[in-house]
Amino acid sequence: MPAVPDFKALANPAIRTLAAYDPGHDIPSLRRRFADAGGLLELGSNENPFGPSPRVLAAIHAELAYLHRYPDPAGKALKQAIASKHGVGEQHIMLGNGSHELLMQLAQAFIGQNDEVLLSRYCFAxxxxxxxxxxxxxxxxxxxxxxxDMxxxxxxDALAAAITPRTKLICFANPNNPTGTWFGSxxxxxxxxxxxxxxxxLVDEAYIEYVSDPALSSALDLRVRFPNLIVARTFSKAYGLAGLRVGxxxxxxxxxxxxxxxxxxxxxxxxxxxxxxxxLADATHLQDVVTRTQEEREWLAAAVRSMGVQVLPSQTNFLLAHFGPETxxxxxxxxxxGAIVRPMAGYGLGEYLRITVATRSENERLLAGLKAVIA
Ligand SMILES: Cc1ncc(COP(=O)(O)O)c(C=O)c1O
Incomplete structure (x- = not known):
């Protein structure tokens, strides 16, 4: 057997510094493990428990006839629908395999070895x-x-003060993951x-649909004044399409x-x-998801706070809660x-857990578990 080359030594030096994404749990096998015990409570990835519009299922069903064909490489129809929703030309839209892919491409296209990328401490990983x-x-x-307060x-102010002549890109999410916090327009x-x-x-608006604070609206309208602004959106959250990867x-x-x-x-x-x-075409379903999530968010936050736990204010579909050294x-x-929540040690927040806001019955199940565990 020939010696295996030292691939790490051969790799691009920047890539050598990276660690692979840690999904935390093997969700498919846990679904099987907890299938007979009320089902796995999936509260770790900020997904939408209400699911997508029924119109999505019909559209997918019709598209199944074309599985053997390549998709439209330009994504023209979707781009037009997004452009018309935002009142811009379709040339202002770029589609990605989730917004994650687009963030990687943006860095690849614009950032070089000596450039600085400016980030706030608890930004999206x-x-x-x-x-x-x-x-x-x-x-x-x-x-x-x-x-x-936030x-x-x-x-x-700290971000603005840290800009230097080498700063090429500033990224933040508003509202933010993993904290749920936000700032106004x-x-x-x-x-x-x-x-x-x-x-x-780059302003990442992955959770913008869930916002109820009137002080915060999308940064999209600011693009006319600030052409250096890039807004990222996803279908993975309020639209309930995390499994299909579109941003x-x-x-x-x-x-x-x-x-x-x-x-x-x-x-x-x-x-x-x-x-x-x-x-996109089913605004009623989107509104229903958003209203129910906002109601559940406030209900769950109040219930967890009543247990003596600090819960950060949130304008998203998740809560960040401080459980202390016992986290x-x-x-x-x-x-x-059978309840998966997100540990935060990777973010330097080892005393916190991030919990997706789910349906009322799922939230009640989480609370019952928390009460038993904390007692
Ligand atoms: C702030 C933020 N941006 C982007 C994403 C990734 O979204 P997508 O599923 O579109 O890649 C997430 C996913 O959790 C997120 O929290």
């Missing part, structure tokens, strides 16, 4: 991965402290006026043109294209009862 993969220098600013939230405008026009700003960017056409050559030609699959289009034991005890 994909941003540092995308930046490190292209050899960027990561610069983190401190988030607000845990006793602030605990662990992004400090926009006026604060966003104030921040953007402090960013030089040649610095790209998009809204940005200047000349910026998106630079991502096109590195895009895999058929990056969004045929079922995903038709499903996303059908989901790993609590997570493990919930797991033994």
């Amino acid at each position: 994909v941003y540092p991965i995308a930046a490190k993969a292209v050899g960027a220098q990561l610069v983190f600013t401190d988030a607000f402290p845990a006793d602030h 605990p662990l939230g992004h400090d926009l 006026l604060q966003m405008i104030d921040f953007l006026t402090r960013v030089p026009p040649e610095v790209l700003v 998009y960017l809204v940005a200047e056409p000349s910026l998106l043109a630079l991502l096109e050559p590195i895009r895999e030609s058929f990056n969004v699959n045929g079922l995903g294209l038709v499903a996303a289009q059908a989901a 790993p034991a609590i997570e493990n005890a919930l797991f033994e009862r």
Whole structure:
């Protein structure tokens, strides 16, 4: 048997520094394990427990006749539907195999070895991965402290102050994952006026549909004033299509043109294209999901707080809760009862758990488990 080359030594140095995504649990096998015990309670990945519009299922059914064909590489019909929803031309839209893919492409297209990517401390984990993969220098600013009105939230003043001539890209989600925190549109405008026009700003709006605070609206309308702004959206959350992997960017056409050559030609699959289009067309279903999630979010937050646990304010479909030094034991005890929640040690928040807001009966099951475990 010939010696296996030292592939790590051969790899791109930036890639050598990365660790593979850790899914935490083998969900398919856990679904089987807990099938007869009330089912697995999947509260770890901020998915939508209400599922997609029934129109999605009909669209997928019709598309099954074309499984042996490649999908439309341009995704034209979906792009047109998204563009018309946002009142922009379709050349302002770029589709991705989830927004995750687009974040990687954005870094690949724009970031070089000596460029700085500016991030806030508790940002979504994909941003540092995308930046490190292209050899960027990561610069983190401190988030607000845990006793602030917006605990662990992004400090926009700190981000603006950390911009240097080497800053190429600033990324944040609003509202944010994993904290659930947010800032209002006026604060966003104030921040953007402090960013030089040649610095790209990615605003990730994966959870924007769940927002109830009138002070926060989408950054999409700000693109006219700030052409360096890129807005990322996904069909994985409120539209209930996490399994189909569809996301998009809204940005200047000349910026998106630079991502096109590195895009895999058929990056969004045929079922995903038709499903996303059908989901967009059903505003009533979306509103129903959003209303129910907002109600459950406030109900669950109040119930967990009544157990003496600090729960961060959230405008998303999940809650970040502080369980203290016993957190790993609590997570493990919930797991033994068939409830998956998200441990936060990888984010440097080992005393917190992130919990997806689910249906009332699922939330009640979680609460019963938590009560038993904490007692
Ligand atoms: C802030 C944020 N952005 C992007 C994503 C990824 O979304 P997608 O499923 O579109 O890749 C997530 C997923 O959890 C997220 O929390």
